[in-house]
Amino acid sequence: MSEREAQEMLRDMKERAAFMVDLAYSSVIYDNRDLAEEVYELEEFIDDLNDDFQRLAIRDVKTDELEVNEALAMIQLALAAEMIADGAREIADVQLRDVELHPIVRESIMESNEVFVRASIDPSSVLAGRSLGDLELASETGMWIIALKRDGRWTYDVDKHTALQPDDVVLARGAREGMDHFKALTVGKDRKI
Amino acid sequence: MKRSRWKEAEFEEIEYEPTSIKELLVEMKNISELMIDLAYSAILFNSEEIAEEVKYLEVQMDKLNYHMRIMAMLAARDKEDAEQLAGILQMSEAATSISDAAGDIVKLLSVKLQSPLLPRLLSESAEMIKKMTITAESAAVGHRIPDLHVASETGVRIVALRRGKRWLYTPETVTLQPGDMVIGVGPEEGLEQLDGFFRGEEEVLE
Numbered sequence: 001m002s003e004r005e006a007q008e009m010l011r012d013m014k015e016r017a018a019f020m021v022d023l024a025y026s027s028v029i030y031d032n033r034d035l036a037e038e039v040y041e042l043e044e045f046i047d048d049l050n051d052d053f054q055r056l057a058i059r060d061v062k063t064d065e066l067e068v069n070e071a072l073a074m075i076q077l078a079l080a081a082e083m084i085a086d087g088a089r090e091i092a093d094v095q096l097r098d099v100e101l102h103p104i105v106r107e108s109i110m111e112s113n114e115v116f117v118r119a120s121i122d123p124s125s126v127l128a129g130r131s132l133g134d135l136e137l138a139s140e141t142g143m144w145i146i147a148l149k150r151d152g153r154w155t156y157d158v159d160k161h162t163a164l165q166p167d168d169v170v171l172a173r174g175a176r177e178g179m180d181h182f183k184a185l186t187v188g189k190d191r192k193i
Numbered sequence: 194m195k196r197s198r199w200k201e202a203e204f205e206e207i208e209y210e211p212t213s214i215k216e217l218l219v220e221m222k223n224i225s226e227l228m229i230d231l232a233y234s235a236i237l238f239n240s241e242e243i244a245e246e247v248k249y250l251e252v253q254m255d256k257l258n259y260h261m262r263i264m265a266m267l268a269a270r271d272k273e274d275a276e277q278l279a280g281i282l283q284m285s286e287a288a289t290s291i292s293d294a295a296g297d298i299v300k301l302l303s304v305k306l307q308s309p310l311l312p313r314l315l316s317e318s319a320e321m322i323k324k325m326t327i328t329a330e331s332a333a334v335g336h337r338i339p340d341l342h343v344a345s346e347t348g349v350r351i352v353a354l355r356r357g358k359r360w361l362y363t364p365e366t367v368t369l370q371p372g373d374m375v376i377g378v379g380p381e382e383g384l385e386q387l388d389g390f391f392r393g394e395e396e397v398l399e
Contacts, residue, residue, distance in 0.1 A: 007317050015318065018229070021291065025222075028284075073304045073311055076297065077236070083294035084229065090287035094280045102277035105284055108218035113350075114226060138348035139383035175344030 001056040006074060009053050013081035016046055020088035022146050022173045023156070025109050026116045027095045034154050035147070035171075039092035042156075046085040053078045115176045117143065117183060123166035124188035133160025140193050141185070142178030147171040199248040207259045214268065214281060217261045221288040224250055224257070227362060228295035230352045230378050234322050235299050237315050243353070243376075244299035246360055251296040254289055261285040322376060323384045329371035330393025338365050346398045347387045349379030 001009070020042050027035035057074050060066040066074075094101065109116070121128050127135060138144045147156045149169040155162075164170070172182060184190035228250050235243035265278040301311060327333055333341055338351050354364035355374040361367060364375060375391075377384055389395040 003313065007314050010314050011318050014233070014315075015320070018320075021226075024287075067307070069304060070306055070310055073301050073306060074314065076301055077311060077314065080232075080294045080298045083297065084291050087225075087287045087291035087294065090283060090290060094283050097280070099276050099280055100273075101280050104215045104218065105281055108215045108284075109222065111215070112219045112222045112226075136380075136382065138380045139386070140346075140348070142344040142346070142348050144348070174348070175350060177339065177342060178345035181345060 024091035143174035347383035
């Protein structure tokens with residue numbers, strides 16, 4: 001694999017693993033089975049990606065494109081993302097068991113540095129009809145939209161081209177200080193991003 | 194040779210300390226997230242110092258996990274309690290697994306490769322990591338990071354601050370001084386904007 005391909009695969013694994021952790025915590029806070037199940041599915045996906053990555057690295061050693069130690073370091077770096085993904089699955093697991101969760105679990109997530117918000121986009125909101133790339137919510141509010149629910153179904157591959165529609169339910173992650181501004185934007189109370 | 198801080202702390206005795214389960218869980222979540230950011234930063238900047246800090250935090254996480262188990266066992270009065278507390282223990286185990294992954298990442302720093310392959314491999318990401326230095330001209334001097342609303346204005350979270358020879362991992366508590374170096378994680382445009390502000394090129398952060 002070229003260095004570029006390795007870069008992209010590692011980025012993909014690293015970002016998906018981080019996303020899974022967010023999704024897993026959200027599934028617990030919002031008592032949402034769909035989100036927890038998505039974490040399980042993504043975990044399998046990361047496993048496959050990791051297998052591919054390892055195979056490619058080993059093949060490159062065989063063809064003398066990579067040194068043994070380089071390949072090993074690359075494999076270990078990818079493996080760390082896989083371990084983070086496993087951690088996310090362990091969190092989502094709590095949600096999938098039919099055990100009443102202790103209220104402390106939710107409270108502790110909400111009281112930590114990174115928080116999660118679920119909000120519905122009001123038709124009067126300035127966010128409605130605009131793409132995420134255009135809104136630059138992350139740099140303007142400190143909140144990142146990680147998933148959205150439209151017509152009863154959750155979508156997880158949101159990117160800068162994703163346009164928000166009225167009545168979408170969005171799940172966002174970010175610093176606590178940006179939470180109120182973000183919420184005010186979704187309900188249409190605050191019109192300045 | 195001076196023993197590193199994490200080695201000294203590694204097998205310290207665990208004693209019962211009354212702590213709330215909620216506080217433990219909040220702390221474990223915060224530390225595990227910080228560790229991931231720091232671990233990737235350590236590789237990206239080839240920094241042994243940041244790696245040392247990750248190792249130290251990993252030892253702290255193991256300790257917190259022990260305290261969590263002790264507190265959970267003491268808190269169980271009946272079957273229902275035990276079931277609910279098992280869910281809490283699962284959460285703390287998960288945070289510990291995540292921190293172990295961060296510990297494994299920094300071990301890669303001791304692998305000496307001919308070319309800096311790993312930093313190159315990590316150099317591309319939607320969320321970037323950037324080192325920034327606060328200059329005497331910056332309007333940030335004399336303020337704390339939360340007062341500047343860094344996160345809500347730029348989307349960047351400041352994960353560590355270096356003053357003189359020391360790294361601080363609770364950067365939100367300190368008043369910024371000229372020469373302070375910080376590590377920020379966030380969207381590229383937010384980082385650029387923040388960098389301009391810290392250099393004193395931008396008057397305000399908005």
